[in-house]
Amino acid sequence: MxxxxxxxxxxxxxxxxxxxxxxxxxxxxxxxxxxxxxxxxxxxxxxxxxxxxxxxxxxxxxAPLPEDRRHPPRDVKTHGNKHVAFRVADLDAFLVEMGEKGADIAFVVRESFGKGCFIRDCAGNLIEFVEEPDA
Known part of the structure; x- marks a missing residue:
């Protein structure tokens, strides 16, 4: 390959x-x-x-970003590319920093399978940040 x-x-x-x-x-x-x-x-x-x-x-x-593409649970219902994701060491610290910078926090996930968040850039595009559990 x-x-x-x-x-x-x-x-x-x-x-x-x-x-x-x-x-x-x-x-x-x-x-x-x-x-x-x-x-x-x-x-x-x-x-x-x-x-x-x-x-x-x-x-x-x-054309402007369709409204459904701005919300993670609705965005995945449309085929196509969804977002890119980055790893963060501490989600809570990252969320505090994003709040201090005025970032548009779209969605926070805290589930048994993991936790992370989506923020929107200045045009509404979704970017995911994931905290991976310790191995």
């Missing part, structure tokens, strides 16, 4: 500069590069935090 590693996740937003600011201020991503994709009519940026990257698209004339 061919070997591969994760490179990036992608999100579409209405305002590229606002998204670059949000991903930097709230999650600590730094701008790696900005570029224009003519075929998609997209002003685009790649932001990076360590080995993690997000590609942010601001496509001319794009």
């Amino acid at each position: 061919a070997e591969f590693t994760f490179h990036h996740g992608g999100v579409s937003v209405p305002d590229l500069d606002a998204a670059i600011d949000w991903y930097g201020r709230v999650l600590g991503f730094a701008l790696e590069k900005k570029f224009y994709i003519a075929a998609a009519r997209s002003h685009t940026a790649m932001v990076k935090k360590g080995p993690l990257r997000f590609e942010i698209f601001a496509v001319e004339g794009a």
